[in-house]
Structures are given as structure tokens and as C-alpha cells.
Amino acid sequence: MTPHRSAICKGCWQQMHVPIPLRGVLSVPFRVFGIRPSRMNPNTCTICELMFTRVMKARKVTIDATILFADLRSYTSLSQSLSAAxxxxxxxxxxxxxxxxxxxxxxxxxxxxxxxxxxxxxxxxRQEDHARQAVLAAREIQRAFHARRAEFAGSSAASSDEGAAAEFGVGVGIHTGELSFGEFGRSHRDLTAIGTVVNTASRAQSAADAGQILVTQAVYDRARSELSDSTAKDYALKGFDAPVRLYAAQEALAFANE
Known part of the structure; x- marks a missing residue:
């Protein structure tokens, strides 16, 4: 599904209450100055992406946010028999x-x-239900991959490596909480998020099987309505002293088992 394209930058409107045109005739003068839809989200603009410090008056800010990692399982194995194209x-x-x-x-x-x-x-x-939005996005990622799986399965890699093809899919991990977001690095500036929330989401993704969505207790508590049929299990995640409880979304598991 193609996302709705906003006429103005949602980020600038929410952060500064400034209507920056993204599309149409009014956007033309802004494009002359390099202000156009961001590659990170076409409903935000390059002011959000490239002028973070000027807009936020700080190189980094502490925010409540949700992090999603999605990884293509068995891609490395399959790529050995894939053509470059x-x-x-x-x-x-x-x-x-x-x-x-x-x-x-x-x-x-x-x-x-x-x-x-x-x-x-x-x-x-900004979204009050950002954890729920991340879960919905994860399900859409799995749905889209599942719809294409037959197309991928017909590749030369799938036919030549049945073991890798059986594990071919997307693993997703999600965590939510307080993290640091902003510009990191000086010689090479990177606009990103860091902190325990990011690390935990990454580890949850590493634990997910192909076709699986694993979310933390914090995500489950905030998006319970979308995860009522999920199953919980304790995982030994790399870098964590104690087991971490993760919840598997049942709808995603159904994709994995088909």
C-alpha cells in the first residue's frame, strides 16, 4: 500500500508550527534552496533531516520513541547463488x-x-500510540514480503539452495522507551537514535525467526490491543545478563508457517 503524501511537512508543522510545502506549485521556491521531501520519510522535509541542530536548538534530544529493526533472513546464504541483478x-x-x-x-x-x-x-x-504504529508497520512488512515470497522463491537461489530458501523471510524486533536522538559524530554527521532501547530492539530482531515479529514487554504494554493473541517467551539476548521476555505476534507466525 502506498502511503498518503502530505502537502506540507508534518515534522516542521508539529515541531515549529511552520507550514513547509512539500508538493505542488508552492513547493517550487523551497526546492531552489534545497528544501524537499526527506529520503527518511516523504511526509517530512530536508529541514528535519539536515538542519536538526538549528531546529531543535541542540545536537541531540531525549525522546520517548519506538525502534523497529527488520532483517532479511538467509539473504547471505541465498546471495551466493543469486546473480547480481x-x-x-x-x-x-x-x-x-x-x-x-x-x-x-x-x-x-x-x-x-x-x-x-x-x-x-x-x-x-509525533504519535501518542507510536508503539502500536510500529507493530502495525511490522505486520505490513511481513504481509508485503509474504505477498512477494512466491516471486522470490522462483529465483535461481531458491531452486538451488532448498535449505536457505526454507528459512527465507523477514525477522522483526521492536522496543520502546526513552532514547537519545540527534546528530552524532563531527567529521561524519549521522542523524540517528542511540541507547538501550535501540540495542534491545536490535537484539530482539536477531532472536526473531523468519516471518516472526518479536516485541518487548514495554511494547506489549503499550500496544496490547494489537498483541492480545501473542505468545510470550524468555530469550537469552546477547549482552543482557538476565533473560528478556519477548512477545511473538501470532499473525506474523502464521505467515512464517505457511
Missing amino acids: EMGGLLDAFYDDCANAIWQFDGLLNKTIGDAVMAVFNFPI
């Missing part, structure tokens, strides 16, 4: 599907890291 097409499709799902629910596609993506919900577009 097939490999590029597969990643393009994965990135596009993730982006559309994240933008549909007002998230920020913050990073693409090899065969994985990282998204932030609740900045710069």
Missing part, C-alpha cells in the same frame, strides 16, 4: 516494501544496513 532486485523490493510500511504509519526510515532496516516512530512526527 537478482540480488539487487531482491534488496530493492525489500527496501521499498519496508519503506512503504514504515511511512504508512508515520515512521522514519532511519537506516538501511546491508540486508536490514532501522525505523524510528514518534520523531519528528
Whole structure:
């Protein structure tokens, strides 16, 4: 599903109450000065992306937000028998599907890291139910991949490596809470989020099987209406002294088992 395209930057409107045109005739003068839709979310603008310190009056801020990581499982194994064109097409499709799902629910596609993506919900577009929005985006990512799976399964990689193809899918991890968001680094500036919330979401994603969405207790508490049928299990996550309870969304598990 293609996300709705806003006429003005949602981030600038919420953060500064300034209507920055993103599309149409009124946006033309702004584009002359390099102000256009952001690559992280087309409903925000490059002011949000490139002028963070000037807008927020600080290099970094502490916010309540939700982090989503999604990773393409068995891509490394399958890529050994993929042609360069097939490999590029597969990643393009994965990135596009993730982006559309994240933008549909007002998230920020913050990073693409090899065969994985990282998204932030609740900045710069504010959402009271950002944990729930992240869960909905994760389900859309799984739905979109499942719809394409037959197409992917027909690749030369799938036919030549049945074991890898059986594990081919997307694993998703989500955590929510207080984190630091802003500009990090000086010689190479990076606009991103850091903190325990980010690390935990990443570890949850690593624990997820293909086709699975794993969320933390904090996400479950905030998005209980979307996770009423989820199943809980304690996981030994790398870097954590004690087991971490994660909840698996049942709808995603159904995709994995088909």
C-alpha cells in the first residue's frame, strides 16, 4: 500500500508550527534552496533531516520513541547463488516494501544496513500510540514480503539452495522507551537514535525467526490491543545478563508457517 503524501511537512508543522510545502506549485521556491521531501520519510522535509541542530536548538534530544529493526533472513546464504541483478532486485523490493510500511504509519526510515532496516516512530512526527504504529508497520512488512515470497522463491537461489530458501523471510524486533536522538559524530554527521532501547530492539530482531515479529514487554504494554493473541517467551539476548521476555505476534507466525 502506498502511503498518503502530505502537502506540507508534518515534522516542521508539529515541531515549529511552520507550514513547509512539500508538493505542488508552492513547493517550487523551497526546492531552489534545497528544501524537499526527506529520503527518511516523504511526509517530512530536508529541514528535519539536515538542519536538526538549528531546529531543535541542540545536537541531540531525549525522546520517548519506538525502534523497529527488520532483517532479511538467509539473504547471505541465498546471495551466493543469486546473480547480481537478482540480488539487487531482491534488496530493492525489500527496501521499498519496508519503506512503504514504515511511512504508512508515520515512521522514519532511519537506516538501511546491508540486508536490514532501522525505523524510528514518534520523531519528528509525533504519535501518542507510536508503539502500536510500529507493530502495525511490522505486520505490513511481513504481509508485503509474504505477498512477494512466491516471486522470490522462483529465483535461481531458491531452486538451488532448498535449505536457505526454507528459512527465507523477514525477522522483526521492536522496543520502546526513552532514547537519545540527534546528530552524532563531527567529521561524519549521522542523524540517528542511540541507547538501550535501540540495542534491545536490535537484539530482539536477531532472536526473531523468519516471518516472526518479536516485541518487548514495554511494547506489549503499550500496544496490547494489537498483541492480545501473542505468545510470550524468555530469550537469552546477547549482552543482557538476565533473560528478556519477548512477545511473538501470532499473525506474523502464521505467515512464517505457511
